[in-house]
Amino acid sequence: MIASKHKMFFLLQRAAHGLKKKADTELLDAGGMSTAQAVVMSIIAGQEGVSQSYLANKLMQRESAITTMANRLLKAGYITRMRSDTDGRAWVLKPTNEGLVALDAVREPFASINAILDDAFPPEDVERIADGLMDVLRQLEVLEDAEADHI
Numbered sequence: 001m002i003a004s005k006h007k008m009f010f011l012l013q014r015a016a017h018g019l020k021k022k023a024d025t026e027l028l029d030a031g032g033m034s035t036a037q038a039v040v041m042s043i044i045a046g047q048e049g050v051s052q053s054y055l056a057n058k059l060m061q062r063e064s065a066i067t068t069m070a071n072r073l074l075k076a077g078y079i080t081r082m083r084s085d086t087d088g089r090a091w092v093l094k095p096t097n098e099g100l101v102a103l104d105a106v107r108e109p110f111a112s113i114n115a116i117l118d119d120a121f122p123p124e125d126v127e128r129i130a131d132g133l134m135d136v137l138r139q140l141e142v143l144e145d146a147e148a149d150h151i
Contacts, residue, residue: 030105030108033103053066
């Protein structure tokens, strides 16, 4: 197995950890949020109102984890939370203007992280790697639709 020979799993894990650590540092400095918070904010900002259960399903997280994340975003003033008009048990999350400004502020740090990847791989390799990673996600049944959410 060629992947085993190159220790691909180990390399992917270390690269992902390093990229996330760098991104978290840069995003916190630029917009006051972590990469995880930026992903959640991106999903919330892309909808008319998002339920916590929708986020939990989309991100394959427990709803309690999403509640914790929502509480942090609420405390930061990045979202509002109100009861659903159609389901009294559900919370609907919406971005605030401050949240949209913070989300916009983290786009540049994400661009610098992507630039690291652009510098490391020729464009045709990036296409093949992205396709391969999407296929891995599908095989692991982590990706339901054809596109991944991104910032």
